[in-house]
Amino acid sequence: MSAAETPAGPAAGLMDRIYRHQRHIYDASRKFYLLGRDQLIDGLQPPAGATVLEIGCGTGRNLIRIARRYPDCACYGLDVSSAMLATAKISVAKAGLDDRIRLAQADATALDPQALFGLAGFDRIVISYALSMIPPWQGVVAEALRRLAAGGSLHIVDFGDQAGLPGPFKAVLLRWLALFHVTPRENLPQAVRAIAEAAGADCRLDAPYRGYAVHAVVTHRRAA
Secondary structure, eight states: OOEEEOOOOHHHHHHHHHHTTGGGTHHHHHTTTOTTHHHHHHTTOOOTTOEEEEESOTTSHHHHHHHHHOTTSEEEEEESOHHHHHHHHHHHHHTTOTTTEEEEEOOGGGOOHHHHHSOSOEEEEEEESOGGGOTTHHHHHHHHHHTEEEEEEEEEEEEOOOTTSOHHHHHHHHHHHHTTTOOOOTTHHHHHHHHHHHTTEEEEEEOHHHHTEEEEEEEEOOOO
């Protein structure tokens, strides 16, 4: 595994401050409320030899699961936080997946796969609970679609509007998430659908767990 680094700016500093210590318990705590991640991974179904990128890969938890689930695929991850990437690098090495997973530090709003990994694009791109931490998140979705290979798909899971859950639950959740600079995007379904339509892509949306989460799959149409 090689870890490329690019200047990341103020966003990197903020994320490093938030996760410098928290990254050590991140996976143990997040499994209780980052719902739908494994279902997203099960739905990737990449063809043999495909390339899979995770934007906002954090500790590498999802990438390791993807690499194990789809052993014929090459996996790539980027994150703006050097602290998170340090943890991801250790986790990937412990899993014995150094030759299957490559990591890079980069800002997802200016994704350059050629410079980072020597690739023109990816067959699958995953964004798991990262859009709620990226202020220009709609630009990240549009940029990800630009970096898909023909017939490729973008898979997103993030916080939903909790429409089917009790009001007090939502209020408590939002206060908790605010402590970590997390802001659920309640217009995520509408925005992703609009971005997909503008790109000439197909969009499938779901709101599992009574609206706790949003799951979107955006697929580029193959050229005729």
